[in-house]
Amino acid sequence: MLFVSVGCILPISFTWFLACLFFGQTSEMMSIKWKGIVVIYENILVEKRGNVALITLNRPKALNALSPDLMRELSSAVDILEPDSTVGCLVVTGSEKAFAAGADIKEMKTKSYMDVYMSDFITAEWERIARCRKPVIAAVAGYALGGGCELAMMCDFILAAENAKFGQPEINLGIIPGAGGTQRLPRFVGKSKAMEMALLGQARIMDANEAERSGLVSRIVPLNELVDEAVSTGQKIADLSQPIVMMAKESVNRAYETTLNEGIRFERRLFHSAFSTEDQKEGMSAFSEKRKPKFKNK
Numbered sequence: 001m002l003f004v005s006v007g008c009i010l011p012i013s014f015t016w017f018l019a020c021l022f023f024g025q026t027s028e029m030m031s032i033k034w035k036g037i038v039v040i041y042e043n044i045l046v047e048k049r050g051n052v053a054l055i056t057l058n059r060p061k062a063l064n065a066l067s068p069d070l071m072r073e074l075s076s077a078v079d080i081l082e083p084d085s086t087v088g089c090l091v092v093t094g095s096e097k098a099f100a101a102g103a104d105i106k107e108m109k110t111k112s113y114m115d116v117y118m119s120d121f122i123t124a125e126w127e128r129i130a131r132c133r134k135p136v137i138a139a140v141a142g143y144a145l146g147g148g149c150e151l152a153m154m155c156d157f158i159l160a161a162e163n164a165k166f167g168q169p170e171i172n173l174g175i176i177p178g179a180g181g182t183q184r185l186p187r188f189v190g191k192s193k194a195m196e197m198a199l200l201g202q203a204r205i206m207d208a209n210e211a212e213r214s215g216l217v218s219r220i221v222p223l224n225e226l227v228d229e230a231v232s233t234g235q236k237i238a239d240l241s242q243p244i245v246m247m248a249k250e251s252v253n254r255a256y257e258t259t260l261n262e263g264i265r266f267e268r269r270l271f272h273s274a275f276s277t278e279d280q281k282e283g284m285s286a287f288s289e290k291r292k293p294k295f296k297n298k
Contacts, residue, residue, distance in 0.1 A: 039080065043070035046077055049231050051238035053081045057094040063101035064094045066147045068125065070104075075128035082132055085297070088238025088245070090132065091230045092155060093139035096223060099164070100148030105173065122179050130154040130180075133246050135237050139230035140164045141223055145205075150179035153188065156249060158216065159230050160208045161223040166216060169202035187256055189214040241279035241295040 045056040055077055057064040064070075074092075081087050094100055111121070129136055129151065138155035145167045152158050152166070168181045176182060177198065186194040189206075193214060197204045211217040221229045237245060247270045254266050274280050278298040286293035 039076065041073045041077070043067065044073050044077060046081075048087070050235050051086060051088040052231050052234035053077075053084075053087045053090045054227070054231060055090060055092050057092070057100055060095055060097075062104065063098040063143060064148070065102060065104040066100050066126075066151065067104040067107055071125040075125050078128050078132050082134055085242075088134065088240075088242055089234035090134060090136045091139055091227070091234050092129070092136060092151070093227055093230065094141065094148075096141045096161070096163075098142040098148070099138070099140040099144040100151055101143045102146030102148055102169070103179075126151070126179050127154070133249070134242070135234070135245060135249055137230050137234055139226050140166075140217075141226055145202075146170055146177070146181070147179050150177060150181050150184070153180060153184040153216075157218040158211075159219060159221050159226060159233065160211060160217040161226045162208055162220060163223060164208040164211065164217070164220075165205050166207075166211050167202065167205040168197050171199065171201040185216075188216045239295075241277070241283070242297040243277060244274055244279055247274060 041058075043057070043059055045054075045058050047054045047056070055074065057066075057070065057074075059065060059067065059070060078090070081090060115121070126147070136155040138152040138158045140152050140158055141161035142163055143165050144152050145165070146169055149166045149168060168177050168185065170177050170181070177185075182194070182198055185197065188194075189197075189211075193206075197206065206214070206216070208217060208220050212220050251263075251267045251270050255263050258266070279293075279295045282295060283293045
């Protein structure tokens with residue numbers, strides 16, 4: 001077996017020593033086993049709880065600022081977890097103080113137009129969460145600002161702790177949101193609030209209660225229960241038929257991309273196609289027989 005760390009492959013004995021030296025021991029909290037390789041991450045923690053993959057952003061000294069390395073690791077984790085048949089849902093969270101306080105400004109400040117254009121900055125790494133076919137829940141506590149707010153909005157829905165704060169302060173840095181803030185935020189909270197947040201930046205932060213009222217947040221959860229509730233919610237989703245869950249997610253997302261008539265047509269075709277699955281037969285049979293269904297994801 002080999003270990004992969006920071007983009008390189010090292011012999012297991014040496015990497016095991018490094019892992020023990022820095023982390024105390026190797027565990028699922030810092031790695032994923034994939035095709036005979038253990039991938040070790042420096043900026044995220046990955047843990048499997050039941051059929052839910054919990055990804056924790058882990059740059060506490062930088063309030064989980066979304067550096068390129070962190071986003072590459074996050075994309076890598078999703079690449080590995082999405083095809084894993086034992087994972088039915090993903091949860092992305094941060095610390096109690098900050099989900100993510102934004103992109104890493106120190107790494108961005110010297111970039112030129114050609115740097116960001118030629119590297120396709122943001123698009124190359126950040127959009128992986130939005131493209132995940134399996135459900136992704138954002139469990140947000142503390143600050144979700146700039147890129148942090150945008151990352152949360154890329155997830156399928158947001159559970160927020162009472163101390164959660166959302167904002168798009170990019171304008172205070174002489175730029176605009178670049179990871180969907182001007183596009184996704186109006187779809188959640190409406191044009192007026194989104195425009196105010198984009199134009200005022202750090203002077204217009206939305207707290208958890210307003211975020212829930214506005215539709216940005218699905219519901220508010222006590223801080224000390226946030227992660228457990230997110231994982232519990234994810235497990236309830238994971239217990240269902242994975243292909244049918246994917247259909248439901250795809251259909252809801254299509255509502256934001258097309259007209260009502262075309263969206264209903266798309267929904268109807270997926271609804272019809274569900275009748276070709278074994279899980280549809282099992283689900284309806286279990287309902288008729290008053291028992292719990294045993295889905296096979298077929």
